[in-house]
Amino acid sequence: MEARIAIAPSTPGAADGEPDRLRLGIEEAVSRGGGANVPIADADGLVWLVPGEPELLGATLDAHPRIGWVQFPWAGVEKFTSSGVLDRPVVFSCAKGSFAGQVAEHALMLMLACLRDLSRQARTPGWSRTEPRSLHGRRVTILGGGGIATELVRLLRPFGCRIRVVRRHPEKVGVSGGTPGTPGTPETSETLPSSALPAVLPETDLLVLALALTPETRHIVGAAQLALLPPHAAVVNVARGAHIDTGALVEALRAGTISAAGLDVTDPEPLPDGHPLWADPRVLVTSHSADSAEYVARMLCERVERNVGNLRAGRPLEGVIDPATGY
Missing domain, CATH: 3.40.50.720 (NAD(P)-binding Rossmann-like Domain)
Structure with a gap:
């Protein structure tokens, strides 16, 4: 033809x-x-x-x-x-x-930055030690089952994470085999339907958003979802800003409901000067530059x-x- x-x-x-x-x-x-x-x-x-x-x-x-x-x-x-x-x-x-390769790399970077308190460290104009948290063996929940999620699961192999992919379709995402929590071996990823999200969130250390923006996924993470996360959890968004209710995110950080956020995308975007997220040392904003x-x-x-x-x-x-x- x-x-x-x-x-x-x-x-x-x-x-x-x-x-x-x-x-x-x-x-x-x-x-x-x-x-x-x-x-x-x-x-x-x-x-x-x-x-x-x-x-x-x-x-x-x-x-x-x-x-x-x-x-x-x-x-x-x-x-x-x-x-x-x-x-x-x-x-x-x-x-x-x-564009999954570079975006997944960026998501991994934001995950590590949240765990290592990198944003606060970069803003401190002096010698200031913090206690780092390791990615090894962490419970990672990924919203979305497309190319970014697939590539991120691959990148997480050496960390022995327990990975759960929450998506609309039932097709499995990720790799099989490995020993949970063992560095250097791939952890079996579990693919779950969207309805499982409330049950998964309390068992999540890192929540990563990597899904398409539709009317159904707009504000898929709001006050109710953030409240289900453990206080030490961090949220990473490399998809679209409107997936997260920004007001609810600001309040969750203020209240200590979550520990950190890594945002390549925001709502609104660009994030206005003077917005509370700019001033929060637990938040790293990378201005939609994942690729x-x-x-x-x-x-x-x-x-x-x-x-x-x-x-x-x-x-x-x-x-x-x-x-x-x-x-």
């Missing part, structure tokens, strides 16, 4: 945040995948680089009904799922899973190349979005 692919916007550099080098990289990826770079009027596939603007995408698809596949450059597509644009008879795919622009561009181009090849060969596409679930 021929794959004729257009890139939107049609004029290089026309969209904010679209460096020419990214567009050129995608054009090269289309060619490597065996496709042809064509104007949008001649395309049957579309790489959508316009940040947001689902209404514009809908109008574009209505004007060009021969387009049967749209590739998004982001893993999270909540703005598009909530708009209804994905209800069209078009296959939509996103970059979910593509680098170079890494994102490289992984996106690899995803486009493979999907163009899949389209030509009639194989399933990677990262297909299910409009019913929103990711």
Whole structure:
């Protein structure tokens, strides 16, 4: 099957945040995948680089009904799922899973930073010893069962953690084998349904959020969930800020309900100057920097190349979005 692919916007550099080098990289990826770079009027596939603007995408698809596949450059597509644009008879795919490597590394870093009280140490302008806590043998609960969770489970192998993955789907995530709590051996990960979250939280030392943002997962961690965690627990979020009720998080830290938080994402985002989370020495905020622009561009181009090849060969596409679930 021929794959004729257009890139939107049609004029290089026309969209904010679209460096020419990214567009050129995608054009090269289309060619490597065996496709042809064509104007949008001649395309049957579309790489959508316009940040947001689902209404514009809908109008574009209505004007060009021969387009049967749209590739998004982001893993999270909540703005598009909530708009209804994905209800069209078009296959939509996103970059979910593509950026898992760097994001999982970042999650591991935040976990260690919380346990080692790194944020407080970095803010103390003098010699100040603290008692570190080890990651070895800790009880880790991961919300979400996608690429980030899978990669994080792999990274946690040497620490002998007891890992529980809480997700919507029943498919198991992680590795098997090993001796619980034994350094250097993988711990068996347990995959549980979303309904198990209240039972799991009291047995959690580190809660990691790595799931898609949907209406069902917005504020999945609020006052009730934070209250179920033990006081020594830490919360790490590398997904979307709106997964956590920020007001409830501030109050839980103030009350000592939890011990620390590592946040790559916040709600609101950017976090405003003067927000209480900036001043709390138990909180480490990394300003949505879990993955680098170079890494994102490289992984996106690899995803486009493979999907163009899949389209030509009639194989399933990677990262297909299910409009019913929103990711």
